[in-house]
Amino acid sequence: MSVENAVEKITSNPRFMRNVTFRHTLPAQPGVFEPIPSFLAPELTELLRQKGIEQLYIHQARSLQAVQEGHDIVVVTPTASGKTLCYNLPVIQALIENEEARALYLFPTKALAQDQVAELMAWSEELGGKIKTYTYDGDTPGDARKAIRSAGSIVVTNPDMLHSGILPHHTKWMRLFENLKYVVIDELHIYRGVFGSHVANVLRRLHRICQFYGSNPQFICTSATIANPSEHGAGLIGRPVTVIDQNGAPRGKKEILFYNPPVVNQPLGIRRSSLLEAEAVAHELIGANIPTIVFARSRLDTEVLVTYLRNSFHKLGDTTEKIRAYRGGYLPQQRRKIERDLRDGKVLGVVSTNALELGIDIGTLQAAVLTGYPGTIASTWQQLGRAGRSNEPSVAILVANSSPLNQFMIQNPNYFMDKGAEFARINPNNLYILVSHLKCAAFELPFVQGELFGDVDPQEILEFLAEQMILRKVDQRWYWMSENYPAVDISLRSAATENFAIIDTTHGQTRVIGEVDRFSAPMLIHEGAIYIHESSQYHIDQLDWERQKAYARQVDVDYYTDANLAVDLKVLDIFAKEELPQVRRNWGEVIVVAKTHMYKKIKFYTHENIGWGEISLPEQEMHTTAYWFSIPNGLVDPVDRDALQSALIGASHLLGNIASLELMCEPSDLGVTAQIRSPFTAEPTVYIYEKYPGGVGFSEQLFAAHGRLIRRALSIIDHCPCPSGCPSCVGPVEEVGLQGKDNASWFLRRILDLESNQQAPAVSPTTEHSSHTHT
């Protein structure tokens, strides 16, 4: 069946369409072309002709021109617009002109790097093998590394490897750094928040090393649509950039549908599971032989969806293995195989976490199903854009879940369409991150008095590190004075550096089947957990916390497990505060202690709770920054304790979601907790803390946005159709009680002071942007 027919079939079903809140057709668009510039090497022009490329898309031609003129550029065009030519052409041109020239490609994931190398190899072959391209990552065998260091014309790697494997050993890469002409950064928008703040510092270190070896490479970056490519690009690479955003690539017609699962329990405000709804839609598409990708929000959801989809096809007697999962926890070889099978058409349905959101080249996908709002508008466009890379029509369906953020988006599609992409924010001068990278930089080369690090004068921090006896200052230089190798202790992506291995012991074997990071371990692989891998269930028999191993045994049960995380929080320091008669708000440093106490067993399909178990694992501690507010006891005394409790739970549930909307960050970047009588304030208190050691500046922004947050929260409560509380506003009735909505509403109005009880617009677009520091 063609995509159009499949869409026709789906959209003519009134039961389906009743739940569709938004339907939008992006029309097909013709390409905009420019001639191949004359300065391009003849053999390259010839090669393009052989590939059937007689002229370039306008953004490709403009990129070439800008790079030729010596600019650092950021190319902002949608998925599948031929972005790779924007950097491959200048790089190959440079290599044809000078065989000694070098280029460094940075991709956020290994999978992307692999794809790129395959493409470059093909180019190289056609150009007579002069261009040597290598990937350099954790999987590169030891004996190959030496050759790459000296002979690789193009070194393809990721920021993590640059950080921990290349820069600290720059002498071994002398040839690369002496001759470095271009640095290519693909998927620039991924480098935002904590990760981006780290990467900006890694690039500062790269600049230092290049300067040392006498090179000054040009930067060629590509990005999905973000609101501030110029600012973000400049923030990351530390220099002004030229933005090229006129997309010349043709586009096939794309049908976009927003689907809100029906309410199945009106009093409780419970909607039908987004997993089940997404499964049904995906089943329809795959059943019509439409190659489909289904995005799930978590690893667990990925596996549950694969199980559901396989089962539903098996029930119909279709036993072919056409559904595959694809997620970060898989080992590299497994991922490669899935990617191959997708390309070869052996697989028709892929269920993925956001690993595939990035530009991995699987040209055959024609439909995308998003299980839940991906958290940001940019991500959503990326995922919607995953299907239909060619000129052919495609369909993308967003299936909302019950979270307030999802419900807000699905009920306000105009916000989604009009708002455009969000701002990518980084804070490279986050003290915690900055200090980490100053250490690495000092390890790599001594700092000279007066030397800047990016736009920062690091003098004060260097003095501090010297006091800590990590650096030593002699003759106006700071030298590394420690036995340690600082980069190994600093992970760019999360606080947890070590992964836990999951070992399958079924039939007396010992086989590693996957891994999870330290932070997720207590939730996912506690003893008694059901860990799902490739649709098989494994019971975790033993978790060896010290050795970071979990021993699992294959089982066949009809439930999965879900662990509860309890969070305790203590205030260490206050950076700023404001005290009003009705509310006191603060921004400061806190210590968060997280512990998992118990888990629930949840039955497949019915999702009923069929038992529980205890978890006894060590607490995990984190120093971070938080924004919190409390309400004076005098104002809440008349209220009974249960009502207050309910108000706090409801308000924090809602505010956590609103805050991520305000900050345009992933909801998982923030944690929320409430204390009915905080040991610190001695008052009812709501805390929103950053889930990154030291914080990246989110809490300071929240502190500033306090009033807007509360007003938006109230607006959502007022507009939610549920009677007493539901997952889409203050949380389910089971958690907040029958008066939950009223309690939370009363509490929030109290904070705003009764007089200021007026309606704020649902959401006013945040247009200001800033990169606060608290150094």
Place this chain on the structure above:
Amino acid sequence: MSTPFGSCYVVQKIVPLNEKHGLWPVGKALQVTTSSIKKLGQHPPQDFKISNSLFLDTETTGLAGGTGTYAFLVGTGRLTATQLVTKQFLMRDYNEELALLYLLDQELQKTDTTISFNGKTFDLPLLQTRFTISRLGFRGTHNHHHLDLLHMSRKLWRLRLESCSLNSLERNILGIARNNDIPGFEIPRRYFEFLQTGRGELLQDILHHNVIDLISMVTLIYHLGLTTELDPEECHCPWEAEALAQIAINEGDHHLAILYLEAARQLCTETDQLLRLLHLGAAIYKRQGRYQKAAALWQQIVKLAEDDLVAYEELAKFYEHRAKDLGAADQITRRALAIAWQTKSPKTPALEHRLKRIERKALG
């Protein structure tokens, strides 16, 4: 000592050739031969002379490697016809590194070979990194040949010693006992403490430790050469004899290898080693085409180790293809198969296949 790049501290010591360090006077090392070094897997220059070599040992600010690890003390030793001269280059602070590298480079340019202990993976790459960072165009060890005494020692004594660290070699082979030696892991911390306090006595132990390392390396290379040149009848240690047999095999001298194996067998007291020796011997005979002799050794092996499938398989091949004794081949293959089934050996299918073929041949 001052240089065009500032100054650093140099400690020079003269050790007379007849000064004994453990078992040997240091001058003995003058006798070491090119051939013994080659036998131990290293590549000296054509016209190798120990007097053209520089013994080298670094003390560093850590073991992590990378560009932030410094060699704050580089000890060198040069053996001449009359004496051993050790020069230790010490940076008293980070600003003396260039001078240290300059002086070290001068020493290196006077010689053509570096002799180190574990320098291949540690000292030399680290120094090369330091030379590169200095951006002064030093050649360093770039054109040097390099002899790594750790690798040579492992060739000879891996079987005999649990550890081939310099410390273990000193105690177990060279008869050297160190008193009050600073443990290696304390050295970086001690140096950092010196940098902060300026108390020179903190460095005394490190300088002493480093110079002893150098002198031990001198007697070690002699002892390595001496052992390599032992005749089979001069061997007193079964593991050394086995190592020498292995070296002879690598050199392609099967006749000599058999003699060392014989010596080792006479000295040997452990079944594990005996089995290894028998396998080695049988493999040599097999390669020489002396199948009867090889078979005799495999027979000995299966008597000692009833589950040794390799020996069974070799015997089966021997009876089937060489002795053409299908009855014996049948019997031995069945015994092998019984073991293979029991131990779930991956050889099982091959053995089953062999048995079928033997049965077919016997019938046909």
